[in-house]
Amino acid sequence: MxxxxxxxxxxxxxxxxxxxxxxxxxxxxxxxxxxxxxxxxxxxxxxxxxxxxxxxxxxxxxxxxxxxxxxxxxxxxxxxxxxxxxxxxxxxxxxxxxxxxxxxxxxxxxxxxxxxxxxxxxxxxxxxxxxxxxxxxxxxxxxxxxxxxxxxxxxxxxxxxxxxxxxxxxxxxxxxxxxxxxxxxxxxxxxxxxxxxxxxxxxxxxxxxxxxxxxxxxxxxxxxxxxxxxxxxxxxxxxxxxxxxxxxxxxxxWLKNARNANNAARALASLLQAQGGSILIESQANELFVALPDAAVTRLRDAGMLFYPWPSLGKQAYRFVTAWNSDIDAINALKTRLQSS
Amino acid sequence: MxxxxxxxxxxxxxxxxxxxxxxxxxxxxxxxxxxxxxxxxxxxxxxxxxxxxxxxxxxxxxxxxxxxxxxxxxxxxxxxxxxxxxxxxxxxxxxxxxxxxxxxxxxxxxxxxxxxxxxxxxxxxxxxxxxxxxxxxxxxxxxxxxxxxxxxxxxxxxxxxxxxxxxxxxxxxxxxxxxxxxxxxxxxxxxxxxxxxxxxxxxxxxxxxxxxxxxxxxxxxxxxxxxxxxxxxxxxxxxxxxxxxxxxxxxxxWLKNARNANNAARALASLLQAQGGSILIESQANELFVALPDAAVTRLRDAGMLFYPWPSLGKQAYRFVTAWNSDIDAINALKTRLQSS
Amino acid sequence: MxxxxxxxxxxxxxxxxxxxxxxxxxxxxxxxxxxxxxxxxxxxxxxxxxxxxxxxxxxxxxxxxxxxxxxxxxxxxxxxxxxxxxxxxxxxxxxxxxxxxxxxxxxxxxxxxxxxxxxxxxxxxxxxxxxxxxxxxxxxxxxxxxxxxxxxxxxxxxxxxxxxxxxxxxxxxxxxxxxxxxxxxxxxxxxxxxxxxxxxxxxxxxxxxxxxxxxxxxxxxxxxxxxxxxxxxxxxxxxxxxxxxxxxxxxxxWLKNARNANNAARALASLLQAQGGSILIESQANELFVALPDAAVTRLRDAGMLFYPWPSLGKQAYRFVTAWNSDIDAINALKTRLQSS
Amino acid sequence: MxxxxxxxxxxxxxxxxxxxxxxxxxxxxxxxxxxxxxxxxxxxxxxxxxxxxxxxxxxxxxxxxxxxxxxxxxxxxxxxxxxxxxxxxxxxxxxxxxxxxxxxxxxxxxxxxxxxxxxxxxxxxxxxxxxxxxxxxxxxxxxxxxxxxxxxxxxxxxxxxxxxxxxxxxxxxxxxxxxxxxxxxxxxxxxxxxxxxxxxxxxxxxxxxxxxxxxxxxxxxxxxxxxxxxxxxxxxxxxxxxxxxxxxxxxxxWLKNARNANNAARALASLLQAQGGSILIESQANELFVALPDAAVTRLRDAGMLFYPWPSLGKQAYRFVTAWNSDIDAINALKTRLQSS
Incomplete structure (x- = not known):
């Protein structure tokens, strides 16, 4: 993660x-x-x-x-x-x-x-x-x-x-x-x-x-x-x-790897939105810029997620980058787990 | 080679x-x-x-x-x-x-x-x-x-x-x-x-x-x-x-690899001298600069050896560089084979 | 001029x-x-x-x-x-x-x-x-x-x-x-x-x-x-x-020369204001940035004045630079002449 | 000089x-x-x-x-x-x-x-x-x-x-x-x-x-x-x-000035040779490289002449450069004066 x-x-x-x-x-x-x-x-x-x-x-x-x-x-x-x-x-x-x-x-x-x-x-x-x-x-x-x-x-x-x-x-x-x-x-x-x-x-x-x-x-x-x-x-x-x-x-x-990254970003976006996040920049690629409530940030970090704040887009802004090896199933599973908790 | x-x-x-x-x-x-x-x-x-x-x-x-x-x-x-x-x-x-x-x-x-x-x-x-x-x-x-x-x-x-x-x-x-x-x-x-x-x-x-x-x-x-x-x-x-x-x-x-290269250079020097080569620069490391008769050059190349002429040291001068993977046994075997041919 | x-x-x-x-x-x-x-x-x-x-x-x-x-x-x-x-x-x-x-x-x-x-x-x-x-x-x-x-x-x-x-x-x-x-x-x-x-x-x-x-x-x-x-x-x-x-x-x-330039700028500012110009940037030195009506621009150029437009400050903006050899008397005389014409 | x-x-x-x-x-x-x-x-x-x-x-x-x-x-x-x-x-x-x-x-x-x-x-x-x-x-x-x-x-x-x-x-x-x-x-x-x-x-x-x-x-x-x-x-x-x-x-x-320099160099060469100097490099232009006995160096410096040693050409070597304003008459006069002293 x-x-x-x-x-x-x-x-x-x-x-x-x-x-x-x-x-x-x-x-x-x-x-x-x-x-x-x-x-x-x-x-x-x-x-x-x-x-x-x-x-x-x-x-x-x-x-x-x-x-x-x-x-x-x-x-x-x-x-x-x-x-x-x-x-x-x-x-x-x-x-x-x-x-x-x-x-x-x-x-x-x-x-x-x-x-x-x-x-x-x-x-x-x-x-x-x-x-x-x-x-x-x-x-x-x-x-x-x-x-x-x-x-x-x-x-x-x-x-x-x-x-x-x-x-x-x-x-x-x-x-x-x-x-x-x-x-x-x-x-x-x-x-x-x-x-x-x-x-x-x-x-x-x-x-x-x-x-x-x-x-x-x-x-x-x-x-x-x-x-x-x-x-x-x-x-x-x-x-x-x-x-x-x-x-x-x-x-x-190269495309197979990129597709995994992009798809993982879509899955992750869904997870983040479910946590109250709002997408700051529409993207079809593998970088997400999302405004997140502090509580969500804590929850995600507690779940073992690593990501950076992105202050140039605002105090609540964070960047998430997915990659060729991002585990989409794990993201979806985490989404479910976080929602049910 | x-x-x-x-x-x-x-x-x-x-x-x-x-x-x-x-x-x-x-x-x-x-x-x-x-x-x-x-x-x-x-x-x-x-x-x-x-x-x-x-x-x-x-x-x-x-x-x-x-x-x-x-x-x-x-x-x-x-x-x-x-x-x-x-x-x-x-x-x-x-x-x-x-x-x-x-x-x-x-x-x-x-x-x-x-x-x-x-x-x-x-x-x-x-x-x-x-x-x-x-x-x-x-x-x-x-x-x-x-x-x-x-x-x-x-x-x-x-x-x-x-x-x-x-x-x-x-x-x-x-x-x-x-x-x-x-x-x-x-x-x-x-x-x-x-x-x-x-x-x-x-x-x-x-x-x-x-x-x-x-x-x-x-x-x-x-x-x-x-x-x-x-x-x-x-x-x-x-x-x-x-x-x-x-x-x-x-x-x-690093030293194990270098020792093999240096030892291979000594073995190769011996082979080259046996072929009429004369060492142009004394060296204990892994580069040899040798003057070789044309016939020897042909023989060595026919035996599959790759090496470069080194014109700045003279018309008959050649450089040989050994390495961590040089096969000393093969060099010695070739030496024997060339001498007996 | x-x-x-x-x-x-x-x-x-x-x-x-x-x-x-x-x-x-x-x-x-x-x-x-x-x-x-x-x-x-x-x-x-x-x-x-x-x-x-x-x-x-x-x-x-x-x-x-x-x-x-x-x-x-x-x-x-x-x-x-x-x-x-x-x-x-x-x-x-x-x-x-x-x-x-x-x-x-x-x-x-x-x-x-x-x-x-x-x-x-x-x-x-x-x-x-x-x-x-x-x-x-x-x-x-x-x-x-x-x-x-x-x-x-x-x-x-x-x-x-x-x-x-x-x-x-x-x-x-x-x-x-x-x-x-x-x-x-x-x-x-x-x-x-x-x-x-x-x-x-x-x-x-x-x-x-x-x-x-x-x-x-x-x-x-x-x-x-x-x-x-x-x-x-x-x-x-x-x-x-x-x-x-x-x-x-x-x-x-160096100060004598600069004072003449600065004083000439003040005299010129007065002339330009009298021609309907408005000072864009307050200055005590020798560069003037002035918005001028088109008619004034024409009048000043007809009077032999050389100066550049300064589009980064607006369409009507012009720069005037005075110098050690600017003739303050001539500026004042021109001011009078232009006003009376 | x-x-x-x-x-x-x-x-x-x-x-x-x-x-x-x-x-x-x-x-x-x-x-x-x-x-x-x-x-x-x-x-x-x-x-x-x-x-x-x-x-x-x-x-x-x-x-x-x-x-x-x-x-x-x-x-x-x-x-x-x-x-x-x-x-x-x-x-x-x-x-x-x-x-x-x-x-x-x-x-x-x-x-x-x-x-x-x-x-x-x-x-x-x-x-x-x-x-x-x-x-x-x-x-x-x-x-x-x-x-x-x-x-x-x-x-x-x-x-x-x-x-x-x-x-x-x-x-x-x-x-x-x-x-x-x-x-x-x-x-x-x-x-x-x-x-x-x-x-x-x-x-x-x-x-x-x-x-x-x-x-x-x-x-x-x-x-x-x-x-x-x-x-x-x-x-x-x-x-x-x-x-x-x-x-x-x-x-x-440009040519008038250069000709004076070159002619002065010829006059100076003659003076220096008369003082025991030997021209090190033949030149038709305005730089002279001359080997000079120590005594001559002293005499020339005493006469007010300025010039540099040029060690890359030898211990006794000196460079003399003439120019558009070199006074050829003065050089000739000095030559005579030094010879008669």
């Missing part, structure tokens, strides 16, 4: 097996092994588009290396105030890009809206060298507040980016949860909607430590690989990253 | 087991788990000195984060021309330190010598803001050419550093091989000899992907942890790094 | 004479000349405090080199949204500091208020490595919207900084105008109020191109001088910077 | 007059003035090629901003060990480029030779992400040891650059002295020979503080201007930079 975050989870069995499978013979280092060689094809098939895949072991690396291929050191990156790259990655963006500046704006459920974005970009046109010119827009899918962009919303943002000549980056630390919630093809909310690069999750959704930088313009690969090396993110035993990723997308494991 | 490098090896069984052990329950992220909590104590015991341990997943990260705690963006880092940080880590040092400059000098077997170092540092005293002031000296143990510093040699270098007010950093990507070769206490060639920070190997010697930054001045921890976060090297499932490290030093596994 | 900015002005006669005086003999380069040698003493006297003076040729350099001595690459700098370092210096702050992040907050007349600042700093306490920790607060005196902090206001901010362990930096691009407006000792709004470093104007108020970094902790000098050199701001013919500065503070020239 | 350097000199009369001329009316800031507007045309005429001119106030800024337009943060810059960018600009190159690495090689008189360069570049081909790929070659004209490249030498280097796909940058801190020595068209040793960007001197040869970045590919202008702004090198009173530059090339003032 640990809902503190989805990164408290262990490695899922399928990925554990893939790692174990690599624990026998020798193999070439730095990505020259056989498993690494399969990734471009596998992800190009997954996205129905020729992509370059650059695996790394953290989301910060995936986000910032991606951004460093899209913006200059003088450029600006428009994002939501709540964006992970703005709030939770220290000064990583400036470090990786050589100084590019985050330009945060607002929007509901930590989502950017096309109209607000257009208005902001309009205000930054032709302001000369003193001002920071937006060169990229960054969205998170699903967002830091559990929001999910549908294909039309991303396409609208992509259209604004095209109009103003900026790139579009997607932080997909919980991309699987969004796709599972939308039940759409991953292409629909990425390259078809104008996304240039994506951080494709892994770690939170069952891997040990892997995120895939997906470059929808494969010519950016060289730049990303140079940035990866100089930032210390090229693993010598690269096959262990590759093996995680390959297993993660084989037989739709 | 893959002697291309020691990073072609898989994870060793003990570390695999430690990873597998973490594949069941949930645990706090970002180093707040139980295994991570044991590392400072375990390494302080190992080194017989209070240390701060900061695990990361690559040697480049370990080296560069360490250096970033020791030098300013305006400073210089004296190292050997052959040093990995100078030759094989792209522009990582400048990236992590904010611009510090490598100041390479020469020495036999890729080793710095105290007298040459002193003379170089002397030449850089009081040169004003135009010139780069050395703030740190970096040595590699064992070196990129298989050299091993004994305790007296490191202490002499440490003395020079103290005299000129510079820090001393040790890249220990093959530290275990050096300690196994020297058969000394790890303290003898580190803090007792003036070393301020050490990259303690793991990956090449049996781990999946882990190196430990060992800070002999624990007050540098905060700086290292900030640098780790902003460079994307703080893993959310940090327990998997910690589990590797804990297993790696438990029951002297 | 050019009120576009105070940087459209030429060099004032006293400083021109000081430059010309240096146009005869040779002198040591890089600040080893006789005039440069006088600056620490002269400014220490001016501020009644031992200071280190590091002259540079632009405000961006003065601000960013100062900040680089006060914050780490991982740190945050709290400033007003309207602050020049946030809005008008491109990505300079990140470039000079190695990645420190601006953390903008709000306040009237582009001024920070102690209470808002305290509340913001409180919200950033103990947030760990993911979040950016504020290491410095930056104020502008006088502000980008013509506001002037009095001694009590700065002292209140300085007190908050001390409470939260942050440094306090002052961008004094129009420091002279503030001191002239407050009619106080420069110590009152700087070191006595907790300011650690100050960019002391020059260029806008009569110099060719010079700003003085004033370090109230002289031990920061070495760091500032290294940062100056590596950023290309150490002039070889440094005496020309020094000569400007020396002349600028000799016989209170 | 100050031969310590050419940057000990004052501003020359023509440039002083140009500065004074700007000391009357107001003018738009940041390069939007009338004089700044003339520079592209004037320099395009001078070089007989369409160029973009970006004036800055120091050589370090000119060199490093230029380089930042030519190389990536991951790239290498091949230069001579003695190059000013390698030896005398602190960590400026890494600071401005975001981490690009200097790759120093050797050559006589601090000159690169095409054959050595080709061999070095050949050795760096296809070395992957671990190694730093040379992206630019940097030469100094005239060199730090007084050497002058003729057109054929630069063209040979330019050819090698083209062959290996690197850019070619020229540090022209004493470009005028080289052109005066060669008596050739400035195009011959720049764009016609493959140079992509040039730092065109000013300060050492009579200006107050100005160097012009000359971009032979004008499309690099935007990048240079952004780099200039963020590094604090965009002067608000830009007309004072422009006025210096305009005066500097008007009526060949």
């Amino acid at each position: 640990n809902f503190a975050s989805d990164n408290v989870t262990p490695v899922c069995p399928e990925i554990q097996a893939a790692i174990d499978e690599q624990c026998t013979g020798n193999a070439p280092a730095y990505g020259n092994d056989d498993v690494s060689a399969t990734l471009d094809r596998a992800f190009s098939d997954l996205f129905d588009h020729e992509v370059a895949v650059v695996p790394v072991s953290t989301g910060t690396a995936a986000n910032c290396i991606s951004l460093s291929t899209l913006v200059s050191p003088y450029g600006g990156i428009v994002c939501h105030h709540e964006a992970h790259i703005n709030e939770d990655e220290s000064t990583a963006v400036a470090h990786f890009t050589g100084g590019a500046k985050l330009l945060p704006i607002d929007g509901p459920a930590a989502k950017l809206e096309a109209i607000t974005l257009a208005s902001f970009l309009e205000s930054r046109v032709d302001r000369g060298v003193h001002s920071v010119t937006p060169e990229c827009v960054a969205v998170t899918q699903s967002t830091e507040l559990g929001g999910v962009y549908d294909a039309d919303e991303i396409a609208a943002i992509g259209g604004v980016c095209q109009q103003f000549g900026t790139k579009l980056f997607m932080d997909g630390a919980r991309f699987a949860n969004a796709i599972a919630a939308l039940d759409c093809h991953p292409a629909d909310v990425t390259w078809k909607a104008g996304v240039n690069a994506l951080s494709f999750d892994g770690t939170k959704n069952g891997a040990l430590a892997v995120e895939a930088i997906i470059l929808f313009d494969p010519s950016l690969r060289a730049k990303a690989e140079l940035a990866r090396k100089r930032s210390g993110h090229l693993l010598s035993k690269h096959r262990y990253l590759a093996a995680q990723l390959a297993a993660y997308i084989r037989d739709d494991l | 893959n002697f291309a490098s020691d990073n072609v090896t898989p994870v060793c069984p003990e570390i695999q087991a430690a990873i597998d052990e973490q594949c069941t329950g949930n645990a706090p992220a970002y180093g707040n788990d139980d295994v991570s909590a044991t590392l400072d104590r375990a390494f302080s015991d190992l080194f017989d000195h209070e240390v701060a341990v900061v695990p990361v997943s690559t040697g480049t990260a370990a080296n560069c984060i360490s250096l970033s705690t020791l030098v300013s963006p305006y400073g210089g880092i004296v190292c050997h021309h052959e040093a990995h940080i100078n030759e094989d880590e792209s522009t990582a040092v400048a990236h992590f330190t904010g611009g510090a400059k490598l100041l390479p000098i020469d020495g036999p077997a890729a080793k710095l010598e105290a007298i040459t170092l002193a003379s170089f540092l002397e030449s850089r005293v009081d040169r004003g803001v135009h010139s780069v002031t050395p703030e740190c000296v970096a040595v590699t143990q064992s070196t990129e050419l298989g050299g091993v510093y004994d305790a007296d040699e490191i202490a002499a270098i440490g003395g020079v550093c103290q005299q000129f007010g510079t820090k001393l950093f040790m890249d220990g990507a093959r530290f275990a091989n050096a300690i196994a070769a020297l058969d000394c206490h790890p303290a003898d060639v580190t803090w007792k000899a003036g070393v301020n920070a050490l990259s303690f190997d793991g990956t090449k010697n049996g781990a999946l992907a882990v190196e430990a930054i060992i800070l002999f001045d624990p007050s540098l921890r905060a700086k290292a942890e900030l640098a780790r976060k902003r460079s994307g090297h703080l893993l959310s499932k940090h327990r998997y790094l910690a589990a590797q490290l804990a297993a790696y030093i438990r029951d002297d596994l | 050019n009120f576009a900015s105070d940087n459209v002005t030429p060099v004032c006669p006293e400083i021109q004479a000081a430059i010309d005086e240096q146009c005869t003999g040779n002198a040591p380069a890089y600040g080893n000349d006789d005039v440069s040698a006088t600056l620490d003493r002269a400014f220490s006297d001016l501020f009644d405090h031992e200071v280190a003076v590091v002259p540079v040729s632009t405000g961006t350099a003065a601000n960013c080199i100062s900040l680089s001595t006060l914050v780490s690459p991982y740190g945050g700098i709290v400033c007003h949204h309207e602050a020049h370092i946030n809005e008008d210096e491109s990505t300079a702050v990140a470039h000079f500091t190695g990645g420190a992040k601006l953390l903008p907050i709000d306040g009237p007349a582009a001024k920070l208020e102690a209470i808002t600042l305290a509340s913001f700093l409180e919200s950033r306490v103990d947030r760990g490595v993911h979040s950016v920790t504020p290491e410095c607060v930056a104020v502008t005196q006088s502000t980008e919207l013509g506001g002037v902090y009095d001694a009590d206001e700065i002292a209140a901010i300085g007190g908050v900084c001390q409470q939260f362990g942050t440094k306090l930096f002052m961008d004094g691009a129009r420091f002279a105008n503030a001191i002239a407006a407050l009619d106080c000792h420069p110590a009152d709004v700087t070191w006595k109020a907790g300011v650690n470093a100050l960019s002391f104007d020059g260029t806008k108020n009569g110099a060719l191109a010079v700003e003085a970094i004033i370090l109230f902790d002289p031990s920061l000098r070495a760091k500032a001088e290294l940062a100056r050199k590596r950023s290309g701001h150490l002039l070889s013919k440094h005496r020309y910077l020094a000569a400007q500065l020396a002349a600028y503070i000799r016989d209170d020239l | 100050n031969f310590a350097s050419d940057n000990v000199t004052p501003v020359c009369p023509e440039i002083q007059a140009a500065i004074d001329e700007q000391c009357t009316g107001n003018a738009p800031a940041y390069g939007n003035d009338d004089v700044s507007a003339t520079l592209d045309r004037a320099f395009s005429d001078l070089f007989d090629h369409e160029v973009a001119v970006v004036p800055v106030s120091t050589g370090t800024a000119a060199n490093c901003i230029s380089l930042s337009t030519l190389v990536s943060p991951y790239g290498g810059i091949v230069c001579h060990h003695e190059a000013h960018i390698n030896e005398d600009e602190s960590t400026a190159v890494a600071h401005f480029t975001g981490g690009a690495k200097l790759l120093p090689i050797d050559g006589p008189a601090a000159k690169l030779e095409a054959i050595t360069l080709a061999s070095f570049l050949e050795s760096r081909v296809d070395r992957g992400v671990h190694s730093v790929t040379p992206e630019c070659v940097a030469v100094t004209q005239s060199t730090e040891l007084g050497g002058v490249y003729d057109a054929d030498e630069i063209a040979a280097i330019g050819g090698v650059c083209q062959q290996f796909g690197t850019k070619l940058f020229m540090d022209g801190a004493r470009f005028a002295n080289a052109i005066a020595a060669l008596d050739c068209h400035p195009a011959d040793v720049t764009w016609k020979a493959g140079v992509n960007a040039l730092s065109f001197d000013g300060t050492k040869n009579g200006a107050l503080a100005v160097e012009a970045i000359i971009l032979f590919d004008p499309s690099l202008r935007a990048k240079a201007e952004l780099a200039r702004k963020r590094s604090g090198h965009l002067l608000s009173k830009h007309r004072y930079l422009a006025a210096q530059l305009a005066a500097y090339i008007r009526d060949d003032l």
